[in-house]
Amino acid sequence: MAPEPSFPQQVYAIVRKVPRGKVITYGAIAHLLGAPRKARQVGWAMATADHVPWHRVVNARGEISRRHAPDAEALQRKKLEAEGLVFDVDGRVDLERYLWLPNVRVK
């Protein structure tokens, strides 16, 4: 049996592929891994994640998820803005515009 990469590891692999100026949602990641209901585990994976562009991961509504460290929320927004993303007054981004999915290269 081929030792498949652990769930968190697969999550990291996807997050690392997210290009600059784009974002991905937890649900999208879980869905890509074939576990649409496992989105929560994606969050856990991110919690222990390191050396991954975690700031490019937002929730299903395009908003920055509430985290343990309040500072990180502002930091995440700052980084995304630095990559060209625009937040609305509600602190959300247009997923239709910024959501990135693998295999679907935007020209």
Added chain:
DNA sequence: GATCTGACCACCG
């Protein structure tokens, strides 16, 4: 080992 909590989402209304 039961219970609660948590970087969440899909579904329903």
Added chain:
DNA sequence: CCGGTGGCCAGAT
């Protein structure tokens, strides 16, 4: 889009 509910699973107490 918003709010409530159920589900999933790992970590902490």
